[in-house]
Amino acid sequence: MDNKKLTIDDIARELQISKTTVSRAISGKGRIGQETRDKVLRYIKENNYKPSAIARGLAQSKTFNISLVMPGDSSLVDLPFYHGFLWGVSNMATKSDYDVIISMVSEKDITQLVRLIENHKVDGVILGRTLEDDIAEKYLKEKGVPFVTAGSSLDPTVIQVDNDHRSACRELTSVLFSKHITKVALIGSDMKTIVSKNRLEGFKDACMEYQVPIEEDLIYLDRDNESKIEAAVEDILKKNVECFICMDDYICGCVLSKLERENVKIPEDIKVASFYDSILLENSKAVNVSLKFNVTEMATACCNTLLSCIDKQEVPIKTLLGYEVVIRGATQS
Amino acid sequence: MDNKKLTIDDIARELQISKTTVSRAISGKGRIGQETRDKVLRYIKENNYKPSAIARGLAQSKTFNISLVMPGDSSLVDLPFYHGFLWGVSNMATKSDYDVIISMVSEKDITQLVRLIENHKVDGVILGRTLEDDIAEKYLKEKGVPFVTAGSSLDPTVIQVDNDHRSACRELTSVLFSKHITKVALIGSDMKTIVSKNRLEGFKDACMEYQVPIEEDLIYLDRDNESKIEAAVEDILKKNVECFICMDDYICGCVLSKLERENVKIPEDIKVASFYDSILLENSKAVNVSLKFNVTEMATACCNTLLSCIDKQEVPIKTLLGYEVVIRGATQS
DNA sequence: CTGAAAGCGCTTACAG
DNA sequence: CTGAAAGCGCTTACAG
Numbered sequence: 001m002d003n004k005k006l007t008i009d010d011i012a013r014e015l016q017i018s019k020t021t022v023s024r025a026i027s028g029k030g031r032i033g034q035e036t037r038d039k040v041l042r043y044i045k046e047n048n049y050k051p052s053a054i055a056r057g058l059a060q061s062k063t064f065n066i067s068l069v070m071p072g073d074s075s076l077v078d079l080p081f082y083h084g085f086l087w088g089v090s091n092m093a094t095k096s097d098y099d100v101i102i103s104m105v106s107e108k109d110i111t112q113l114v115r116l117i118e119n120h121k122v123d124g125v126i127l128g129r130t131l132e133d134d135i136a137e138k139y140l141k142e143k144g145v146p147f148v149t150a151g152s153s154l155d156p157t158v159i160q161v162d163n164d165h166r167s168a169c170r171e172l173t174s175v176l177f178s179k180h181i182t183k184v185a186l187i188g189s190d191m192k193t194i195v196s197k198n199r200l201e202g203f204k205d206a207c208m209e210y211q212v213p214i215e216e217d218l219i220y221l222d223r224d225n226e227s228k229i230e231a232a233v234e235d236i237l238k239k240n241v242e243c244f245i246c247m248d249d250y251i252c253g254c255v256l257s258k259l260e261r262e263n264v265k266i267p268e269d270i271k272v273a274s275f276y277d278s279i280l281l282e283n284s285k286a287v288n289v290s291l292k293f294n295v296t297e298m299a300t301a302c303c304n305t306l307l308s309c310i311d312k313q314e315v316p317i318k319t320l321l322g323y324e325v326v327i328r329g330a331t332q333s
Numbered sequence: 334m335d336n337k338k339l340t341i342d343d344i345a346r347e348l349q350i351s352k353t354t355v356s357r358a359i360s361g362k363g364r365i366g367q368e369t370r371d372k373v374l375r376y377i378k379e380n381n382y383k384p385s386a387i388a389r390g391l392a393q394s395k396t397f398n399i400s401l402v403m404p405g406d407s408s409l410v411d412l413p414f415y416h417g418f419l420w421g422v423s424n425m426a427t428k429s430d431y432d433v434i435i436s437m438v439s440e441k442d443i444t445q446l447v448r449l450i451e452n453h454k455v456d457g458v459i460l461g462r463t464l465e466d467d468i469a470e471k472y473l474k475e476k477g478v479p480f481v482t483a484g485s486s487l488d489p490t491v492i493q494v495d496n497d498h499r500s501a502c503r504e505l506t507s508v509l510f511s512k513h514i515t516k517v518a519l520i521g522s523d524m525k526t527i528v529s530k531n532r533l534e535g536f537k538d539a540c541m542e543y544q545v546p547i548e549e550d551l552i553y554l555d556r557d558n559e560s561k562i563e564a565a566v567e568d569i570l571k572k573n574v575e576c577f578i579c580m581d582d583y584i585c586g587c588v589l590s591k592l593e594r595e596n597v598k599i600p601e602d603i604k605v606a607s608f609y610d611s612i613l614l615e616n617s618k619a620v621n622v623s624l625k626f627n628v629t630e631m632a633t634a635c636c637n638t639l640l641s642c643i644d645k646q647e648v649p650i651k652t653l654l655g656y657e658v659v660i661r662g663a664t665q666s
Numbered sequence: 667c668t669g670a671a672a673g674c675g676c677t678t679a680c681a682g
Numbered sequence: 683c684t685g686a687a688a689g690c691g692c693t694t695a696c697a698g
Contacts, residue, residue, distance in 0.1 A: 007675055018685045023677060030678085033683055053452040055675035058391050058690045065434070072420045079412040087405045090437045094445050099454055101398070101432045104423045112427050119386040120691095121432055340691055351669045356693060363694085364667055388691035391674045453675095 006049040015043060026051060053097075065101050066093060066306060067122045069113055069136055071129055072104035077250045081295060082128060085150065088299020089126060096307050098123075110136045117145055124310045126150060126302050130160075132192050146309040150302050152194045152318075159309060161301045161319040163293045165195055168323040169202030169275050170209070172291055173245065175325055176273060177210040181243050184273075185236040187229060187255065188221040188247040196221075199247050199275050229254040237262065243271040243288075252276070252287060277326055292324040339382040348376060359384060386430075398434050399426060399639060400455045402446055402469055404462055405437035410583045413611055414628060415461060418483065421632020422459060429640050431456075443469045450478055457643045459483060459635050463493075465525045479642040483635050485527045485651075492642060494634045494652040496626045498528055501656040502535025502608050503542070505624055506578065508658060509606060510543040514576050517606075518569040520562060520588065521554040521580040529554075532580050532608050562587040570595065576604040576621075582611045585620060610659055625657040 008026075012019040017036065024030040025040035043049075057063050068089050070082055086100075093100050101122060103112040113136055116122055124146040127136055130153050137158060140147045148159040176184060186203055188196055200221075207214045218241065220232040229251055236244065246252035252274040259266060266272055266288070273289040301319050308315045341359075345352040350369065357363040358373035376382075390396050401422050403415055419435075426433050434455060436445040446469055449455055457479035460469055463486050470491065473480045481492040509517060519536055521529055533554075540547045551574065553565040562584055569577065579585035585607040592599060599605055600621050610623040634652055641648045 008677095009675075019676080020678080020685055020687095021683090024684090027677080031683055036683080050451040050453070052675055053454050054387060054390050054396055055690090056677075057387050058692090059675080059677040061690065063387055068435075070419075072423075074416070076413065079416055080409065082416070083407070083412055086403075086435060087437050090405075090435055090445065094448060097448075097452075099434045099449065099452075101434050102401075102419060102423055104420050112423065115427060115430075116432060118383040119430075119432075120383070121386050342691075352692080353669055353671095353694080354667090357668090360693080366667055369667080385691055388674090389693075391676090392691080392693040394674065 065122045067101045067103050067125045069103050069127050073106045084295035085299045088296040089303050092300045092303035124306045148306045164320040165198040166202040168291045169199045170205040173206035182212045183241045184243045185218040185241045186245045190224045191221050230258050233258045246274045249276045290326045398455045400434045400436050400458045402460050406439045417628035418632045421629040422636050425633050425636035457639045481639045497653040498531040499535040501624045502532045503538040506539035515545045516574045517576045518551040518574045519578045523557045524554050563591050566591045579607045582609045623659045
């Protein structure tokens, strides 16, 4: 690599001072004369010296690495989220002189994560998604590794950062109700995920608030593949509803294309709302109401919380992030 | 973290042997008695001891980390590639006990990468994409950091792994020509990228081979946004061609939706071929011929090449990977 | 086959 | 304000 690998020793020798002093000049810790410090700092600048993060790590029993755990099996619609999240975390970590080591896991295989922890290569972990019965979460908790989850966990002792899906979905639903659109059908995905449950709750909250009866036969859950979703759509179309509410954008995409094939016009014949607003749908004029969450904010919050955690500072168990209700075109009034 | 952080010292003390011996038992290097080794190994297993990668790194002046450089500004269509690539690299690295630190860069900002190198946190780097005038590539070369590029570089001294785009595109084009579809229009994207150039070359190769004259007015380059692509489509439609060849899937997507809006039927009115075959188009019955590349193979090759490189082994400067020509539906005959 | 010792490149009490 | 020394947890000549 670099032909001349400068070390703190070289500098000390060159400047005729002890390496203790050099170290202090760099870190800023401990008392040190202004002159001496300047001398060292200047030399460092001129010779482009950068301390070895590894050595510093060893001495401080830290790694200055965090791991971001990503699902290797994530579906196409989730990719933009994970990409943005990765970017956000990476940027934030960099600012604190941390680096992020990726570990790819699947629902039942967390060997990469385990290796990372066992090899003592990270100071903490961000869990990029949460599952109801999450082995990664369980493992980390058991090992006592500092970690935060992006998304909610059912375990109240777990540090978590999440968008306020429940409120958001309540509010989106309320928007419809307030426009007297009350005959709505909800299509939801895998109810094993915590976020799905929260969204459903938010929907019900709005029903309560507006005293709209919850019609169970207009709520279609666990529609986790295209055919199940299309079946739901067909069924719903017979029921003369005013609006589809899709729990996520995968569903929404399927619904839209199904409606197009069925020659159903949006918003004339029926309206469509989505509890999410990914780039994939961002430009779709067909979605009348949707929710927008800020990935970067999420990433930043996760990263900062984790770093504070590693730093032994107090952090809130649960951080709830905001959202935005997006109303488009014809639904406005 | 773990309450009981076992170290090699503890083991040595416990077993009444020197830590040298313990180290040897673990690494397998150096002569050591079978009995002693077994004793150590057993103890290690029972007490679930794992050596600190950081400490080992310091002692060996290695980090056991590689960095994967990803564009933070990549567009939606590229996400599946990068995700799959990340997954492949991560898996492969793990097998060799390496970890991958992500660094996100943009065309003109490589500060994250620079930090990583300067802090001595990685042994080598994989460049996830190549640009014609790549500052990351230039930086790494200058610093003497081992690295390989996923994709071709113009610099003949750079270790690179790439799909054989030129041959692939030649072959795809030949498929059309061999079916006597010779009146074709080519729509290409940013000609600053090396891959675009290769694809164009491949196309021309096929023209040569089949003695089909290259009609420059049927070649539309640098169509890097939707409106430019649509303009090209409109223009081409007037020219009575038999087949569109799209240089990548972003273009192909735009072309398809434009054609749909124009009510042009595929493949009756016109055929569509793509020099790429991402998941995004995978299920599109509308694309008649396309190319398929194996991301995992690419990731594996990059990773292995880099690790060999770090290991001071000889590696081929250029590794060319295969491809598959995918022929669908109506174009078959 | 095994061990004492030096070293990887830093940090940090402790003493002055 | 500054330094000698021990230590972080391993590896690796060198010697026996």
